[in-house]
Amino acid sequence: MNRRTGKESKESILEAAIKVFSEKGYSQTTVREVAKEAGISVGGVYIYFKNKEDLYATLLNYLLKDFSDRTKETVKDMSGPADALYAVIAMNLKYARRYKGIIIAEGRDRGFKSCLDVKKRFFKKQRRLIEDIIKTGTASGKFKECNVKTAARVIIGILRGFVFSLLIDSTALYSAEDCSNIILNGLLRRKE
Amino acid sequence: MNRRTGKESKESILEAAIKVFSEKGYSQTTVREVAKEAGISVGGVYIYFKNKEDLYATLLNYLLKDFSDRTKETVKDMSGPADALYAVIAMNLKYARRYKGIIIAEGRDRGFKSCLDVKKRFFKKQRRLIEDIIKTGTASGKFKECNVKTAARVIIGILRGFVFSLLIDSTALYSAEDCSNIILNGLLRRKE
Amino acid sequence: MNRRTGKESKESILEAAIKVFSEKGYSQTTVREVAKEAGISVGGVYIYFKNKEDLYATLLNYLLKDFSDRTKETVKDMSGPADALYAVIAMNLKYARRYKGIIIAEGRDRGFKSCLDVKKRFFKKQRRLIEDIIKTGTASGKFKECNVKTAARVIIGILRGFVFSLLIDSTALYSAEDCSNIILNGLLRRKE
């Protein structure tokens, strides 16, 4: 009957949940559906997760942590702040495409405390990462002087927009180049 | 029992729906709740709207149209493309704050065809508006040369991000100045 | 569809609940069953009762109040304290037979606060009633001197025993005469 270890089962449920939640969002996803996708019974899900909310929060935590780590890793290898920012944007777009529906979407409307905490921690990390990039940029003279905190917040907002745009319009194909180009150069003509 | 006219009833339902959907999102809102808020019976709602989806789509249409019109109006009065863009951003932030939960949120996960159409039309209008601003900008030499379509799409994405940021973090206080500043000038230092 | 007024529906649900709970106890009774017995849908039950516990507590309250009132009424008509006590015993036995399973049984194991309150109030009333009977008895010289409070508590316990005995053994046919005989006269031979 149980051909898997507990850990394997938990992971396969988590994977299934990522898939289903990604496609349908929180409220449209049934536990039964996740169970089926994971190849386990309904009751089986409740061995590993206290309830639907717990499953969602765990998944969110897992995903955001993974995303956070990878982004940090990628940024580390970049030579300059512009490249770093580009990398962050690219990373965001890539994940958005992959985990359509989860990264930002829903969970919000439930106001699950467990989710809010997870998200808050994540956004804080991201903000720090971007603040660092901006600081490095201004320190090296590549970026102009600006209020680092404000700029970072705005960038975060912009990133969210790219991500969310992908979510609501799957045909939208934002390129990281185009996005970073505007963020870096702005629209205004530079005085020569 | 002072009866309302049909139109009045429909409108009060719509208003109630805007309020409740804004606060709780689609799936967490019950028809009963909307009815109560509108001071009408449950059955009453179904006289004016085919079903919950219809109510939502109607509301969305109403709201987005209103938003679209006002934005266009506001932009018309602006002297330059930078001011116009600023106005659009300010408009987005203002509406986001007011109709928390509706403008972007949910409805998405349902993939209601009726909503998709409404949204598609709306985003098209917005894109055109922004494309026009950019065109005017480049034509007048204030904006640098760029792929108008691409730039507009990116701007739209950015706007969404600002809006969405407000939705998920009610403490976030994006100022239109900060936002437009980055979009217009970018982060990179201008060569002097 | 709805041939009944709200009040009628609520009452028929209550009646059905009394019947089913009486027969099967709390945990073995399903809401569906009560609904069916009441000739209403499952959802219909939830129009009138917040949940299963509420239904049970309401029913308990209704039944105990009814019992309390009738007992008081009956006692009022009795000429002496011995007759009064007899009447109380008879009343208890009669109700026990009719509402097998409810009066005392279950609900207890759930520890529903709502039920506890209802019961506490009921037992207090009954205790007072019996205390009064005993007081009258001793005052008139028919009952011997005793600690009224203690005696009343013991009598209450005894009553519970008769009731409960009926519940667990439907073949047991306690007669009010036999019961009151022992309570009044005791087992010991009277010294002559």
Added chain:
Amino acid sequence: MNRRTGKESKESILEAAIKVFSEKGYSQTTVREVAKEAGISVGGVYIYFKNKEDLYATLLNYLLKDFSDRTKETVKDMSGPADALYAVIAMNLKYARRYKGIIIAEGRDRGFKSCLDVKKRFFKKQRRLIEDIIKTGTASGKFKECNVKTAARVIIGILRGFVFSLLIDSTALYSAEDCSNIILNGLLRRKE
């Protein structure tokens, strides 16, 4: 992993079951809980007991037999019928306090045949015990003449009441003295 013998395991399950069932009653007790309390796996329980009902019936049998034996033992040492009855009452109160929830409670509503048999046998024994006491009492002239069977049944009912009163109201502190006093002497004033 120091393994227990089968007998030890079975006993520890039974003890655990007594504890948990006593506290929560039948339907509110889960097999998992009993297993945990016994320090054994869920499956382990099913090695020694066919199912939950079997566990309950076994426990009931064990408990009632133990109770029966001890009562008989205690009664044997008593000098007179009044003392004997007092001892029986004290015994009942003591056990009721200890095995709150089991002796009488639940199981009833399930109507488990296995439990009914166990109980029937128990009550028969108790009735005989009490009948004997009464017989001895009347034979010795200490108790007045009465229908032994009827009196015994009434006494049994009364005992149940004391027990049950303790179960539903843990603050109730019935003293065996008070209880036996009424049973022996009754409420009516003795003619002198």
Added chain:
DNA sequence: TATGAATGAGGCTTCATTCAT
């Protein structure tokens, strides 16, 4: 038009029981 009681499908969750290891 308006009401609101009624419906019933369907979601979440629990738990006695089984069985591969």
Added chain:
DNA sequence: CATGAATGAAGCCTCATTCAT
């Protein structure tokens, strides 16, 4: 003997929708 993951039936409850009045 023992384990504990897995099963799946069944219970409680919600809520969009209908319809007799």
